[in-house]
Amino acid sequence: MIEESRFQFGDLVFAKVKDFPFWPARIDCLRLSAYKNGAQSDQPTNSIYWPVFFYGTHELLWIHDRNLKPFEANRKELGTASNLKSFRQAMVEAFTKPLVDFQGQFKECSTKPEREKINAWLDALSEEKLETGWDELVNETNSGSSEDSEESDMEVDGAEELHKDENTFIKMASLEVDDSFGMMFDRPLYGRVVSKNKKSIKAQFYSRATRTTDEYHCRNPKSHPIPIDQQGFIFYHYDKKFVDYEDESGVKIMKMLTHEHDDVDQEWEKWNIHVMKFLSASK
Structure with a gap:
């Protein structure tokens, strides 16, 4: 058997x-x-x-x-x-x-015809399928414009409940212009708030400097909009009085005055635990 x-x-x-x-x-x-x-x-x-x-x-x-x-x-x-x-x-x-890079037709199964299509594939009764990550695997690179790369980072699937005010780790409403904050998308992003309204903020993003313990260098001077429905991915927030912004030889630098990289990583850890607990409890 x-x-x-x-x-x-x-x-x-x-x-x-x-x-x-x-x-x-x-x-x-x-x-x-x-x-x-x-x-x-x-x-x-x-x-x-x-x-x-x-x-x-x-x-x-x-x-x-x-x-x-x-x-x-x-x-x-x-x-x-x-x-x-x-x-x-x-x-x-x-x-x-x-569901990142998953079989396209399996993302939606809310109707009977869709469920029947899925079951037919699983039972090998049908060869119909959409493109998958197996069909066209593209290696991630840093090629292309910085703007295109940033927009790709901003694509987020699911977990809509995480972004509601009552479930967020840090509320976007608490951020003010020139505050420093971090968001987790495909990778951690470290930002400076450059403008704000009730529905979104605009931010410049910085990369962590590897030769210091408290500096971040601007990736792209262009600002990027972040809508409030992505606020659940904010993992740290430091008031502007704890941050200094400098311009050295044309390079924009964000320097933490009272925190180091390890402090930011600890905030990331706390956010990580918050997200896992929330999503586990919501299942």
């Missing part, structure tokens, strides 16, 4: 790769028979390789069932198993953008 698999397409898991801790990941939608290193059936069993998408790195690897663990049942133990910054960012992405 063939033992049924513990997993299904779309499941969130922790996946183990040699020399790395169990990593937050997702089983993606690719026919199991597409595995190139050995013949296997499309019927999942407990001895099969799955196509696995890793959060944070966006790598796509075939991983054996024995090296996968269910996400929610192991989140408390494995979700804090590593102090790597990249691991913490991957955990945030697993909660805030679980």
Whole structure:
């Protein structure tokens, strides 16, 4: 008798790769028979390789069932198993953008025809599918204009409830012009508020200087709008009296007067815990 698999397409898991801790990941939608290193059936069993998408790195690897663990049942133990910054960012992405680069037609399943289409694909009765990250994997680079890169960073999926005033870590209304703040999108962004209204702020973003413990250098002098419906991703806020803005040889510098990089990272950690607790409780 063939033992049924513990997993299904779309499941969130922790996946183990040699020399790395169990990593937050997702089983993606690719026919199991597409595995190139050995013949296997499309019927999942407990001895099969799955196509696995890793959060944070966006790598796509075939991983054996024995090296996968269910996400929610192991989140408390494995979700804090590593102090790597990249691991913490991957955990945030697993909660805030679980469908990133996922099979397009599986993002919406609110109607009966849509559910039937999904079930037909899962049962191998249909080959209809939309483009996935497996079909066209594009490596992230810093090419292109700074403006285009910044706008890409601002794309956020799901977790709408997180941005409501009663659920936010830091309310956008508390930010004032020349205050310093940080937001977490695909990566941490460190900003200066340059203008504000009731529905949004505009910010200049800075990169962390690696040779100092308290400076940030402006990435692009152009300001970028941030609507209030993204306020749930603000992870620190320092009043302007604790920040100095300088211009040295044409380079705009933001310098913390009373805080260092480690202090900002601690705020990021607190926000990270807040987000994970909120999203876990809302399920």
